[in-house]
Amino acid sequence: MSQKNSDGKRSARERLQEQRRQEEARGKVKRQLLVGGAVLGVLVIGGGIALWATTAAKHGKQQASGPLMAPQGAMGKDNLVIPVGTTPAKATLTVYEDFRCPGCGQFENGFRDTIHSLEGKGELKAEYHLVTLIDKNLGGTGSLNAANAAACAQDAGKFAEYHDLLYKNQPMETDDAFGKKSRLLDLSGQVAGLKTPAFEKCVNDGTHDSWVKKSQEAFGSSSYRATPTILLNGKSLYGDQNNPLTPDKLRKLVAEAQKG
Structure with missing residues (x-):
């Protein structure tokens, strides 16, 4: 090469x-x-x-x-209680409930007439604590929005009527229908004198949202773990499946409270 x-x-x-x-x-x-x-x-x-x-x-x-706006007439610690009935009544029914809770719906729809009858006679007063347990467990805003709307109805002096209406129209637990404020406003038209510009603004603005959240915090810090929690003069009534509460039993317990 x-x-x-x-x-x-x-x-x-x-x-x-x-x-x-x-x-x-x-x-x-x-x-x-x-x-x-x-x-x-x-x-x-x-x-x-x-x-x-x-x-x-x-x-x-x-x-x-945000600013905590308690509804008109709220009472108790931190003004977290909405009262219904005659203040001097010797029997106090304390109710912790969630507008999305099916058990709460069963209680309200099963005992509504009895409770209102006893309230009308001045023998019973009720104290409502509104919580948002289902929102927390399943997601959504129906518990919060419905509770705020009920507080807005309390401002208008229509809490009991609107509270009952919500339970009569309660959706399935998994259906967050009350998350739509338009639905809450539509229902309010069935309560005479409730659907006013002031009420609509209160619902749409979430005026009492912080108050509802405070009520839920108080419930979470308590010893109660489920809704509904029903107490009569501080004694639990609704959790014993072996000795269930009935309307007749509630009347009897209230009558005993009048004596004592």
Whole structure:
């Protein structure tokens, strides 16, 4: 082989090696750019999530810590109780309930006439604590919105009528129909004199939302764990399946309270 051919082949090999080194260098740069871009993308996405979570947390905190507007006539600790009935009555029915709770609906629809009859005779007064347990367990806002609307009805002196109407039209537990304020306003038209501009504004603005949330916090901090929780003069009535409460039994217990 001539020196000239040998030099040509060596030069070709060198050029090929140089070309491979350049391609490897370009590939390395490309991989670095891809990795850097991916990391940057993760950081941007992560930053967006962190910002959203922070913003959402701040927004939630602002909502929860907003001005607490108790409805007119509310009483008890922190004004969390809505009273119904004659104040001097010797028997007090304490009710913790959620407008989405099917057990609460069963209680209200089964005992409504008895309770109102005893209230009408001045023998019983009721104290309602409105909570949002189903919203917490299943999601949605129906418990909150319905409780706020009931508090708005209390402002208008129509709590009992609207409270009863909501339970008569209670949706399935998994159906967050009361999450739609338009539904709550439509129902209010069935209560004479309730659907006024003031009531509509109270419902749409969530005027008593913070009050409802405070009521739920108090319930969560109590020893009670389910709705409905029903007490007569502080004694639980509704949780014993072996000795269930009936309308006749409630009348008897109220009569005994009148004597004692």
